[in-house]
Amino acid sequence: xxxxxxxxxxVAFGILWGWCAPLxxxxxxxxxxxxxxxxxxxxxxxxxxxxxxxxxxxEDSFESGSSPVxxxxxxxxxxxxxxxxxxGKEVHNRTLEVTKVRNLQNTDGYHIIFVNPSEKNRVRxxxxxxxxxxxxxxxxxxxxxxxxxxxxxxxERGRVRFEINVSAANRxxxxxxSKLLKLARIVDTPCD
Amino acid sequence: xxxxxxxxxxxxxxxxxxxALLFCGVCTAVGEPIRMAGKLPEDLTRLSLExxxxxxxxxxxxxxxxxxxxxxxxxxxxxxDIRRSGATHIPEVLRMVPGVExxxxxxxKWAVSIRGFNxxxxxxxxxxxxxxxxxxxxxxxxxxxxxxxxxEDVERIEVIRxxxxxxxxxxxxxxxxxxxxxxxGNTQGGMISAGGGNVEQGFTTMRYGANMGDNAHxxxxxxxxxxxxxxxxxxxxxxxxxxxxxxxxRMDWDxxxxxxxxxxxxxxxxxxxxxxxxxxxxxxxxxxLDEEDVNGGNFLARxxxxxxxxxxxxxxxxxxxxxxxGSLFSQEINIFDLDVxxxxxxxxxxxxxxxxxxxxxxxxxxxxxxxSFNPEQDxxxxxxxxxQDQITLIPNRLKFTLGTKLGYNSFSGWEVQPSGRLxxxxxxxxxxxxxxxxxxxxxxxxxxxxxxxxxxxxFNTIQAVGNTELKAENLLAYEMGYRVKATKNFFLDITTxxxxxxxxxxxxxxxxxxxxxxxxASNLMKGESWGVEVASTWDVFDFWxxxxxxTWFELDLFLDPASQSPRSTLANGNSPQFQVxxxxxxxxxxxxxxxxxxxxxxxxxxxxxxxxxRLDVRLGWHxxxxxxxxxxxxxLLEPNHQEFDAFAGGINTALVPRSVxxxxxxxx
Numbered sequence: 084x085x086x087x088x089x090x091x092x093x094v095a096f097g098i099l100w101g102w103c104a105p106l107x108x109x110x111x112x113x114x115x116x117x118x119x120x121x122x123x124x125x126x127x128x129x130x131x132x133x134x135x136x137x138x139x140x141x142e143d144s145f146e147s148g149s150s151p152v153x154x155x156x157x158x159x160x161x162x163x164x165x166x167x168x169x170x171g172k173e174v175h176n177r178t179l180e181v182t183k184v185r186n187l188q189n190t191d192g193y194h195i196i197f198v199n200p201s202e203k204n205r206v207r208x209x210x211x212x213x214x215x216x217x218x219x220x221x222x223x224x225x226x227x228x229x230x231x232x233x234x235x236x237x238x239e240r241g242r243v244r245f246e247i248n249v250s251a252a253n254r255x256x257x258x259x260x261s262k263l264l265k266l267a268r269i270v271d272t273p274c275d
Numbered sequence: 276x277x278x279x280x281x282x283x284x285x286x287x288x289x290x291x292x293x294x295a296l297l298f299c300g301v302c303t304a305v306g307e308p309i310r311m312a313g314k315l316p317e318d319l320t321r322l323s324l325e326x327x328x329x330x331x332x333x334x335x336x337x338x339x340x341x342x343x344x345x346x347x348x349x350x351x352x353x354x355x356d357i358r359r360s361g362a363t364h365i366p367e368v369l370r371m372v373p374g375v376e377x378x379x380x381x382x383x384k385w386a387v388s389i390r391g392f393n394x395x396x397x398x399x400x401x402x403x404x405x406x407x408x409x410x411x412x413x414x415x416x417x418x419x420x421x422x423x424x425x426x427e428d429v430e431r432i433e434v435i436r437x438x439x440x441x442x443x444x445x446x447x448x449x450x451x452x453x454x455x456x457x458x459x460g461n462t463q464g465g466m467i468s469a470g471g472g473n474v475e476q477g478f479t480t481m482r483y484g485a486n487m488g489d490n491a492h493x494x495x496x497x498x499x500x501x502x503x504x505x506x507x508x509x510x511x512x513x514x515x516x517x518x519x520x521x522x523x524x525r526m527d528w529d530x531x532x533x534x535x536x537x538x539x540x541x542x543x544x545x546x547x548x549x550x551x552x553x554x555x556x557x558x559x560x561x562x563x564l565d566e567e568d569v570n571g572g573n574f575l576a577r578x579x580x581x582x583x584x585x586x587x588x589x590x591x592x593x594x595x596x597x598x599x600x601g602s603l604f605s606q607e608i609n610i611f612d613l614d615v616x617x618x619x620x621x622x623x624x625x626x627x628x629x630x631x632x633x634x635x636x637x638x639x640x641x642x643x644x645x646x647s648f649n650p651e652q653d654x655x656x657x658x659x660x661x662x663q664d665q666i667t668l669i670p671n672r673l674k675f676t677l678g679t680k681l682g683y684n685s686f687s688g689w690e691v692q693p694s695g696r697l698x699x700x701x702x703x704x705x706x707x708x709x710x711x712x713x714x715x716x717x718x719x720x721x722x723x724x725x726x727x728x729x730x731x732x733x734f735n736t737i738q739a740v741g742n743t744e745l746k747a748e749n750l751l752a753y754e755m756g757y758r759v760k761a762t763k764n765f766f767l768d769i770t771t772x773x774x775x776x777x778x779x780x781x782x783x784x785x786x787x788x789x790x791x792x793x794x795x796a797s798n799l800m801k802g803e804s805w806g807v808e809v810a811s812t813w814d815v816f817d818f819w820x821x822x823x824x825x826t827w828f829e830l831d832l833f834l835d836p837a838s839q840s841p842r843s844t845l846a847n848g849n850s851p852q853f854q855v856x857x858x859x860x861x862x863x864x865x866x867x868x869x870x871x872x873x874x875x876x877x878x879x880x881x882x883x884x885x886x887x888x889r890l891d892v893r894l895g896w897h898x899x900x901x902x903x904x905x906x907x908x909x910x911l912l913e914p915n916h917q918e919f920d921a922f923a924g925g926i927n928t929a930l931v932p933r934s935v936x937x938x939x940x941x942x943x
Contacts, residue, residue: 084878086886093855093875097809097825126330129319133327172320225584241461242328266324 128165139258155184158199231274346696346708348770352432361893361907373808373824378919381929383517389450401447414721438714459492472936491528505929513929519545542572550927554731567601605641629662655685715747776802781840799838826854848881866897882920
């Protein structure tokens with residue numbers, strides 16, 4: 084055997100690593116990094132930043148010409164970290180202000196609300212509550228747009244795509260630029 | 276005849292190169308779409324919607340996440356791993372997987388196995404490319420010299436250690452290697468890579484992909500290489516140079532929202548040379564300079580009908596033809612396979628998958644004095660059905676999977692292969708799994724019908740013969756694993772296993788004519804193996820990633836008291852006891868990449884192979900989105916080293932040399 088010393092060290096290291104890590108793992112896992120920051124969610128967050136550029140909200144939804152675009156996160160999910168990082172980014176003359184939505188009854192002043200997949204089972208009631216509130220609803224789950232959410236993400240061939248329910252946007256009084264509509268898959272479920 | 280054949284290869288390879296250059300000129304004139312193949316910019320919010328829509332996200336998040344939720348020992352090799360390894364052939368990439376043994380026998384032969392029993396013809400492994408079995412129907416081993424594709428178009432390689440028998444096909448006793456190429460929609464545009472070095476004397480791959488209408492995409496590729504011969508331990512040329520040319524296509528068509536169809540196929544032609552020593556006629560031993568002509572092709576069609584996220588039907592059929600003409604034997608094997616799978620949820624808690632797979636293999640073998648077959652032509656049938664139910668015991672926390680496979684084959688009749696798996700995910704970051712399963716390796720066409728003469732000198736011939744009465748080798752496997760995403764930057768995967776083998780193959784002496792010693796294949800060996808496999812990924816900084824793998828493997832084989840097999844059948848020491856693989860991917864400013872891989876493989880005492888350390892280094896430079904240059908050095912620590920000994924198979928062992936090559940990759 085040529086590499087006797089190396090082999091000794093390696094085996095010792097391997098055993099230590101193999102047996103201590105399971106003990107150390109759960110302790111480390113308590114750390115507050117709940118989700119993997121993966122590219123998929125960073126891309127989705129970047130999309131949401133882009134949406135803000137191509138949406139016209141009702142006149143009265145901003146206090147002044149420079150007041151921020153407020154983005155709310157409903158539920159928890161792997162996108163949260165990437166969305167919160169959008170805080171302070173510029174959109175035209177405004178900045179983005181991203182916060183978690185604690186109470187669904189208190190959504191006044193929000194312009195975009197992202198509904199996490201964790202809220203899947205109560206999507207219908209959430210969207211009913213947000214009806215006519217002048218808010219762009221964005222989701223990341225099947226059937227979101229069919230249930231009258233405005234924009235929904237989906238994956239196609241490993242790339243992020245989005246679909247838009249135009250009728251839902253009309254109901255919310257939110258105007259979507261033709262550029263966005265051109266890139267989207269259109270969902271034509273009527274909403275009223 | 277042989278010489279002419281080589282000329283054809285050079286001609287085809289050369290024209291491919293010229294075509295590549297022409298192509299390159301034409302395509303740079305066409306527009307330059309934004310390409311995200313390499314690095315992503317740090318701030319994605321600066322990108323336009325169109326650019327965002329072009330970023331591929333599945334391969335980095337969805338699939339590996341899926342793997343971390345599996346109740347089996349799964350390791351995923353990503354395209355990034357393949358590219359940064361600098362490997363030029365599929366088995367070389369597998370060195371990074373814990374529990375996998377990769378040993379290069381000579382320039383074009385590899386011994387690859389999972390959890391022991393390694394040999395040039397390792398037989399307890401299922402290897403697939405895009406759902407098509409590629410291990411040979413002849414002896415259930417894999418001819419690695421004909422398993423290839425454009426490495427740049429491989430999306431990932433999933434390696435599942437342990438019996439994957441319930442869902443996967445037969446032969447998945449110790450593991451499954453599943454090579455998955457990209458959807459044609461994800462390989463749009465052109466790519467040309469070419470390079471050469473001291474061992475890799477020249478290689479080029481070109482691929483072009485485009486769309487056909489709104490919903491269909493295709494790609495075509497061509498590939499050629501020529502590799503130099505190695506030297507044997509005495510410094511003599513091993514006569515094992517290797518050249519091959521191959522081409523293929525893949526088309527993916529979204530017929531409607533819920534129906535997708537895939538067509539793909541390849542053809543190849545190569546010459547794998549070698550040197551072996553063996554009997555050529557009664558009483559005459561000689562060295563044979565072997566020139567194996569290999570060629571073949573395959574065509575596959577797959578239709579997937581999706582009913583919902585949890586429910587779909589998949590129908591797949593393929594045909595393969597492989598032919599090999601050499602001095603040891605010649606074969607032409609045809610396989611037709613039809614596979615139907617249906618996945619459906621039953622109630623809230625049951626996720627059921629069932630399927631049926633039928634296969635016909637017809638072959639024509641040509642005997643030599645060294646290796647002969649009786650009969651030389653045969654047709655064999657295999658039918659397999661499986662059903663698996665994944666039961667959710669506690670939503671998002673506890674799942675139990677129960678499945679079984681029931682199969683019929685022409686060699687050993689009916690076989691049952693049940694398995695049970697428990698998956699516990701206490702939170703989003705941790706997975707604990709345990710399983711018990713049975714798997715069989717059915718006797719192969721070769722074991723059924725061969726006569727192999729190892730030695731023939733005047734008044735003495737030693738031969739081994741097959742046995743039509745063989746039982747399937749079988750395994751009871753108990754596995755347990757733990758995975759944790761300990762922090763945002765550290766992922767760890769640990770697997771332990773205990774395997775009990777029964778009815779393993781031995782060679783038993785039988786009555787034979789004077790001056791001949793004959794042994795016959797029989798099932799008189801048992802065995803136990805256990806081991807620990809650890810894999811980890813550590814993102815030290817966002818520009819530096821370190822991946823490591825550690826393997827500890829023990830095997831004990833015992834002969835049945837009735838066995839008179841020679842002790843040498845006990846190949847306890849054909850596998851390394853310890854293996855370590857550490858890889859570092861370092862991104863430097865200016866588009867530079869520095870990648871290093873350090874690999875320790877323990878000695879193989881029964882084969883007299885010493886332990887070795889190999890160091891591979893790759894320096895890459897993304898000159899622009901379109902151009903990538905790289906220099907790769909392999910086995911840098913020593914002029915050469917030995918990785919295996921296949922003398923028992925009559926094959927000359929060559930030393931793996933130090934090698935360096937340069938490569939240019941253009942995308943347009």
